[in-house]
Each structure stands twice: as C-alpha cells, then as structure tokens.
Amino acid sequence: MAGTKTIQEQHTAGPQAIGFDYQFYYFMLLALDLKFGQKIGFEVKDDVHIDKEDGTTVLYQAKHTIIKNSKGNPQNLTDLDTDLWKTLSNWVDFINADKSSDFLKKHTFILVTNKSENNNDFITTLNTFKADNDSDKVKLKIAELGNKTQDETLKKYFKNVSKLSKSKLELFLKNLTIETGEDGIIDKIKKRIFEKYYQENLVEPIFERLSANLNLSKYLEIKAGQRFEISGEDFGKKFGKCFKVTTDIKPLPKREFPVLLPDDxxxxxxxxxxxxxxxxxxxxxxxxxxxxxxxxxxxxxxxxxxxxxxxxxxxxxxxxxxxxxxxxxxxxxxxxxxxxxxxxxxxxxxxxxxxxxxxxxxxxxxxxxxxxxxxxxxxxxxxxxxxxxxxxxxxxxxxxxxxxxxxxxx
Incomplete structure (x- = not known):
C-alpha cells in the first residue's frame, strides 16, 4: 500500500499547480503597484511582464519550490539549479530571436523565486560584475559550472548562455536581477493592501474580492483566446470596486437606450x-x-x-x-x-x-x-x-x- 501511495504521489500535479498559483499571486502583487501608463500581462511575453511608460519592458520569471531544507525553509537556489539556468537560457533565446539591436536596451529580466540564495557562486559573480563590469569573470564562472555537471540538459543551457557575444552578455547581465527568498507571497499582498488603506478589517475582504475577480478575468480572457493584460487605467476601472468594501446599498444607474425589436x-x-x-x-x-x-x-x-x-x-x-x-x-x-x-x-x-x-x-x-x-x-x-x-x-x-x-x- 505504501508503494502504491508513492506511485500516486509521483503522478499528482500539486507542486506544479502551486507553481502556477505562485506566478498568479506575484502578478497580483505587482498589479497592486501598477501605475497609469503601464500595462501588466500574465503569460503573454513571459510568466509576468510590465510594459512601462518609457517603452521598456520588464520580464519576470517566477519559480516556486515546495521542497524544504533541513531547517524547514525552501531549498537553496544552487549554482546548478535547473530553474535558474533554464530561465537564463530562455531569455538568451528571446535575445537571439529578436533581429533588432534594441531588444536588450528595452528589456530587463527578473527571476523571482522562493528558494534561498545561501552563497550561490553565480549570484555572487553577477553582483561582482555589476561593480567592476568584468564579463570575462562571468564567462569563466559559467564554463566552470558547466564542467561540474554531467546533466546534458544543464550543459545545453550553459552553452547557450555562454554563446552570447561579449557586448550582448554584458548588457544582459546589467539588466538581470535574481530575487531569492520571495516567499509568503499572499502575506505580502495583504501587507500591500494594508499599506494602502491602513484598516486591518478591510484587508481580508479586499484580498478575497480582488484575487477572485482577477483569477476569473484571467480564466475568461485566456479561454476566449485573448491576451490577459491590464493597463493601469483598466485596473482601476475593472477592479476598483474590489476596494470599495462597504455595506451601503445603492441603485444602479439607468439610461435611455434605444430598444431595437427583432422583425419576427x-x-x-x-x-x-x-x-x-x-x-x-x-x-x-x-x-x-x-x-x-x-x-x-x-x-x-x-x-x-x-x-x-x-x-x-x-x-x-x-x-x-x-x-x-x-x-x-x-x-x-x-x-x-x-x-x-x-x-x-x-x-x-x-x-x-x-x-x-x-x-x-x-x-x-x-x-x-x-x-x-x-x-x-x-x-x-x-x-x-x-x-x-x-x-x-x-x-x-x-x-x-x-x-x-x-x-x-x-
């Protein structure tokens, strides 16, 4: 029976579903800070993206793990983490696919994960590059990491990243941010709501109404074959009522609309x-x-x-x-x-x-x-x-x- 349970657990999609939820809640967190002139999208240009007023775009990849370390915290983001290098390789593919020379000038890249950093050599090397602009050290680190693994898929990711030209690699690294330890995402959303309204009793009903309506809107628009994107203006128009938690009962406005009767x-x-x-x-x-x-x-x-x-x-x-x-x-x-x-x-x-x-x-x-x-x-x-x-x-x-x-x- 224990073996059967293990097989069943191996075929469940729970961890993957939580990963999608993590992406959605991170989208929701960013949407709360959306400004007029900006547009946020879910699963359009990346997991999440924000088109900014100046014509630039921020691409977000959100990666979640349910695996815990010995201290009960999410596992570390290691040097050979598949999520890390798959994400970087995918972004390199974006860069290579764009024929213009402006892609790197107009895009920034943010990897967000609930995994802990804990002395990740690549992140340390990336931070050093941002101080000294020496991309050769980064290339050496990538080559070193590639030699540490026998995983052919990982080797492919390393090779893809290292093949960027020096100028493109430097611009990519300058525009790259890796945010670790981004856990407790729901609590962060509720904190953001509290910071906006400073009324603790409103936080839970606002959170429930906003998350439900964002999720339903996402489902309906994607199901209809549409891109799920929200501008700063649309966010207030479509979801502003989620923040109007009140017991006041009011009439809906009425207008004079022409009534066009059918022929038959x-x-x-x-x-x-x-x-x-x-x-x-x-x-x-x-x-x-x-x-x-x-x-x-x-x-x-x-x-x-x-x-x-x-x-x-x-x-x-x-x-x-x-x-x-x-x-x-x-x-x-x-x-x-x-x-x-x-x-x-x-x-x-x-x-x-x-x-x-x-x-x-x-x-x-x-x-x-x-x-x-x-x-x-x-x-x-x-x-x-x-x-x-x-x-x-x-x-x-x-x-x-x-x-x-x-x-x-x-």
Missing part, C-alpha cells in the same frame, strides 16, 4: 416557450412588451457589467446563480406531482393540460420576484422580468415540465 418577435425562444404553455397568444401586444422588457434589461446589464464595470464578475455570477436557484426551487415545487405521475407510468402527453396550467403558474410566480445584484438595491419588477426572459431565451431556464427536451432540439 414570435421566433424568439422565450416567446415560443410562453406561447406553448398558453401564457400568451399569437399576435398579442404582450409579446412586444415582454421583448421590450428583456432588451431594456440586457442593454442596461451590458452597460453596468461591460461598459462601465459597475458590477464585478463574481457579483454577476452570484446574481445569475441566485436567479436560477429561485426558478429551480419553484419549478420543483410546481411539478412535483407531475413527476410522480410520470414515474408511475403516465404518458407526458396525457398530462399536457395540467403541465400548461402549472407552467403559467410558474411564470406568474417568477414575475413577482424583485431581484438584486450584490451591493446594489433591487432591480425592480420590469428588469427582473427582463432578466428571466433573457435566461429562458438562452434556454437556461424553462416553463414547461419537459422544456429541456422540447426546445433544446431546435
């Missing part, structure tokens, strides 16, 4: 659903009114969530989930007896009249709901109804007992 109102899925249960009749003015309510809500919701970023992504998710849960609970209550009859062998076609009546009752119940978005006052009945019409138009909810089969085949 009765071809809309949500209208088909209402027609099928007999809640509305073909040609009724109610169809136009219901469509108007839905479009007014959708116009405002886009304005609140996308154009002006009044609403956080997590708030949107909570609002939608809560709305659907209200429908789920009432749907189950209304159709409990129908479900029992079907389970007892009744054909659904023989229960159609009862289903339609219950469907209308369900619609009427849902129309009485006055929904609210977290942090804001009630939407009002018109917008709440419009939201439910939109959900039914997207086939996320329905009114007929068999709505999932009845409409999703269309």
């Amino acid at each position: 109102l009765e071809s809309q899925i949500f209208i088909k659903q209402l027609l099928d249960i007999g809640e509305v009749q073909t040609g009724s003015n109610d169809i136009r009114n219901y469509t108007t309510q839905m479009l007014k809500f959708l116009n405002h919701f886009t304005y609140w969530s996308e154009e002006e970023n009044f609403i956080l992504l997590t708030d949107i998710e909570e609002f939608k989930n809560n709305s659907i849960l209200i429908w789920i609970n009432e749907f189950k209550a209304k159709y409990r007896q129908i479900e029992r009859q079907i389970n007892n062998g009744y054909a659904i076609v023989d229960l159609e009249d009862d289903i339609k009546n219950l469907g209308v009752d369900l619609v009427e119940y849902i129309r009485r709901q006055n929904l609210s978005i977290p942090g804001y006052s009630d939407l009002g009945i018109e917008f709440s109804n419009g939201h439910y019409y939109a959900l039914s138009d997207k086939l996320e909810i329905g009114w007929h007992f068999d709505w999932g089969n009845k409409y999703k085949k269309e």
Whole structure:
C-alpha cells in the first residue's frame, strides 16, 4: 500500500499547480503597484511582464519550490539549479530571436523565486560584475559550472548562455536581477493592501474580492483566446470596486437606450416557450412588451457589467446563480406531482393540460420576484422580468415540465 501511495504521489500535479498559483499571486502583487501608463500581462511575453511608460519592458520569471531544507525553509537556489539556468537560457533565446539591436536596451529580466540564495557562486559573480563590469569573470564562472555537471540538459543551457557575444552578455547581465527568498507571497499582498488603506478589517475582504475577480478575468480572457493584460487605467476601472468594501446599498444607474425589436418577435425562444404553455397568444401586444422588457434589461446589464464595470464578475455570477436557484426551487415545487405521475407510468402527453396550467403558474410566480445584484438595491419588477426572459431565451431556464427536451432540439 505504501508503494502504491508513492506511485500516486509521483503522478499528482500539486507542486506544479502551486507553481502556477505562485506566478498568479506575484502578478497580483505587482498589479497592486501598477501605475497609469503601464500595462501588466500574465503569460503573454513571459510568466509576468510590465510594459512601462518609457517603452521598456520588464520580464519576470517566477519559480516556486515546495521542497524544504533541513531547517524547514525552501531549498537553496544552487549554482546548478535547473530553474535558474533554464530561465537564463530562455531569455538568451528571446535575445537571439529578436533581429533588432534594441531588444536588450528595452528589456530587463527578473527571476523571482522562493528558494534561498545561501552563497550561490553565480549570484555572487553577477553582483561582482555589476561593480567592476568584468564579463570575462562571468564567462569563466559559467564554463566552470558547466564542467561540474554531467546533466546534458544543464550543459545545453550553459552553452547557450555562454554563446552570447561579449557586448550582448554584458548588457544582459546589467539588466538581470535574481530575487531569492520571495516567499509568503499572499502575506505580502495583504501587507500591500494594508499599506494602502491602513484598516486591518478591510484587508481580508479586499484580498478575497480582488484575487477572485482577477483569477476569473484571467480564466475568461485566456479561454476566449485573448491576451490577459491590464493597463493601469483598466485596473482601476475593472477592479476598483474590489476596494470599495462597504455595506451601503445603492441603485444602479439607468439610461435611455434605444430598444431595437427583432422583425419576427414570435421566433424568439422565450416567446415560443410562453406561447406553448398558453401564457400568451399569437399576435398579442404582450409579446412586444415582454421583448421590450428583456432588451431594456440586457442593454442596461451590458452597460453596468461591460461598459462601465459597475458590477464585478463574481457579483454577476452570484446574481445569475441566485436567479436560477429561485426558478429551480419553484419549478420543483410546481411539478412535483407531475413527476410522480410520470414515474408511475403516465404518458407526458396525457398530462399536457395540467403541465400548461402549472407552467403559467410558474411564470406568474417568477414575475413577482424583485431581484438584486450584490451591493446594489433591487432591480425592480420590469428588469427582473427582463432578466428571466433573457435566461429562458438562452434556454437556461424553462416553463414547461419537459422544456429541456422540447426546445433544446431546435
């Protein structure tokens, strides 16, 4: 059994997942200090990068270990550390791939790790170079380290770095920083938040809201094939509400948006659903009114969530989930007896009249709901109804007992 556990542990991705989390939290730490005119990116140009106002770029590689030394601290960053030399070799590849002579002039390189330094000869040599500008000593050190290992992959990294021309190597070394012992990253983020607001009771809720919304935004943008980059201006606009931790309930702003009705109102899925249960009749003015309510809500919701970023992504998710849960609970209550009859062998076609009546009752119940978005006052009945019409138009909810089969085949 012990052997099986060891095999299982060898195939888990826990350490790798923590490494990705470390990169994200380091990104979050840097984002808190982002200035107007700057732009930060995650997994775009490197693990993290910052484009600065002067046209230069800082590339960050963030490396994490869960391995502890005998004192219980993260293991040392040794002279032959694979993460160290793989990172340097990758940056050399960036330099060689760029055909212009400006790449090194416009980029700085920072390796960040939670590993301890503990007399790393290469770091000592790098620091000496920054004082005396003698790159020959650095080349000798790289050659010396290359001769100390039998690892072919490491040898390849050493060789790649040492092949830089003298002028490029010197500029690379001048622009290179290695930051060790960068551990406790979450505590550092919370400290940074505290330093900005000096209210300890706000730190935890701000941290939770900001990390959740940054992470969700990252997921959605990368999933959509987009680059996850945030400018200083966008950071305040998209995530500023994370810092407004307050119990004040306020209304969302309303505007007059043009409502452009579709040509064929009765071809809309949500209208088909209402027609099928007999809640509305073909040609009724109610169809136009219901469509108007839905479009007014959708116009405002886009304005609140996308154009002006009044609403956080997590708030949107909570609002939608809560709305659907209200429908789920009432749907189950209304159709409990129908479900029992079907389970007892009744054909659904023989229960159609009862289903339609219950469907209308369900619609009427849902129309009485006055929904609210977290942090804001009630939407009002018109917008709440419009939201439910939109959900039914997207086939996320329905009114007929068999709505999932009845409409999703269309």
